[in-house]
Each structure stands twice: as structure tokens, then as C-alpha cells.
Amino acid sequence: GAGVSQSPSNKVTEKGKDVELRCDPISGHTALYWYRQSLGQGLEFLIYFQGNSAPDKSGLPSDRFSAERTGGSVSTLTIQRTQQEDSAVYLCASSTMQGNTGELFFGEGSRLTVL
């Protein structure tokens, strides 16, 4: 597709279960970002991938969160042993260049609800 694609668009899970969220960036974009959007909290940076460089994981809130990017394209964000405070919209974005001077292209997000 032409834009950033995220799946699932909605996910309801029970506390303690693991979830995987997928992001398919725009073809050719070397940079990929994950953000978390909680109600009234703005966007929280989670992780950044740039080409073959080691990812910046400094925004991941705990070791229950991990992400990988296979083949420099699709990325998966995994949350283990989900907690209710993990409920949020998880947004993925991609870019052709370093994000501070370039435009980020966002997907529509994956809304996670942990019961």
C-alpha cells in the first residue's frame, strides 16, 4: 500500500496475555518509529529503527516491551504479560531521513485494550 499499515487496528486482551502489533512502513523508508498515545498524555516515544543501526530502545517503559524489525521493513512490537496500564493506541511512523528534519508518516494505530 501507499501508506504505513498497522495491524490489528483494535485488540482486546486479558491481563497477563502477550500481544503482538505489526507495522508495515512505506516502501523504501529507512527509519521506523513506535509511539504510544494514551488519553490526555500526548505521544510517548518507544523505539526507533534506522537502517542497519542498532535500534534506540530508550523509550520502552519496561522489559515486557520489545520490538524487532525484520529485513529493514516490517516491524513487530511485542508486549508480554500485558497490564491494564498498557492500554493505549500504539502508533507506528516511518521516514526517509532522520526524523528531526524530515516528515514522519504515521499509520492509523493499533488500539490496545487490556481488561
Added chain:
Amino acid sequence: AQSVTQLDSHVSVSEGTPVLLRCNYSSSYSPSLFWYVQHPNKGLQLLLKYTSAATLVKGINGFEAEFKKSETSFHLTKPSAHMSDAAEYFCVVSYPRGGSNYKLTFGKGTLLTVNP
């Protein structure tokens, strides 16, 4: 650390009247600044960006913003609101120097309501 403050969590205007969404940032260096818009259940879309060129930046849909270094502000304006402008708006700051120059910092957002 960089930070950005959106001074109003909610702004309500009537259709056809001007829009002002306020944003202030903290600054150690010259920042890059952006405004993004998010319509309900949609991803974020770039409205405009400032990257040390002209201080008055024009964006899509008739929006513009002025970078004022002396006030550390980057307020978003539009002369005449349209119903389709109703959305959440995010001010974003990023610094081109330092080890984490790719990490954008988002404000908490301003919800714009446009009344008929």
C-alpha cells in the same frame, strides 16, 4: 532536555472565525518545530514544519505558524475556521544536534472544536 508545552488542551471556535493554537518550547539550541493534525481514528498528518529557514511557515489547509525565538513560541493560526478543521493538533520539537537528534518530543495536544 527538550520539551514543548501546548497552552490549551481544548479550543472552541465558530466556523469562519480565526484559529489560534498556542505552543511554547524549551530551547538549548535552535530547534526544528512541527505541527501535526490528527482527525478522529486517523494517523497523524504533518501540517507544517520550521527548520531554520523563514520564520513564517505556511502549511496545508490554510494554516500557518510563526517561529518567535524571543518568545520561544510556535503558535498555529488560521484566518477562518472550517468545520473540517475539527481535530487534535500536536506541536512537536526536535533538535538537530546531540546524540538523539532523531527523537521528536510531542506536546500533549490541543483539541479544536468548530461550531457551526
